[in-house]
Amino acid sequence: LIYWEDKNFYLEHEFISLTDNFIRAVILSKQSVTGLKVPVSEIIAKVEPGAQRPEMNPDLRLWLESMEESSKKLKKQS
Numbered sequence: 001l002i003y004w005e006d007k008n009f010y011l012e013h014e015f016i017s018l019t020d021n022f023i024r025a026v027i028l029s030k031q032s033v034t035g036l037k038v039p040v041s042e043i044i045a046k047v048e049p050g051a052q053r054p055e056m057n058p059d060l061r062l063w064l065e066s067m068e069e070s071s072k073k074l075k076k077q078s
Contacts, residue, residue, distance in 0.1 A: 003056050006039040008032050010060055028063050 003010040008030055015025040033040055044051050 001044075002028075002054065003060055004040045004044060004053055006041065007034070007036075009040050009044075012060075026059075028060060030064075 001009060002012045011029045011031065013027040013029065014023050015027075016023050033043075036043075041053065
């Protein structure tokens, strides 16, 4: 878990080879929570009391910006 907002949380996954501990891939994923009456931050506080939301790292920021740009292109085509 690398970051969260009111309705979303973001995970970073690393695929590491067992033979040489080399990181073969890094994947960022966005999980959206729907239908809840409480923000994600409250859920995290119950699971991990005292947890502080980290700063958004540059990789995540750039990834989110790229998804936003892709969405804009798709909206223009509609």
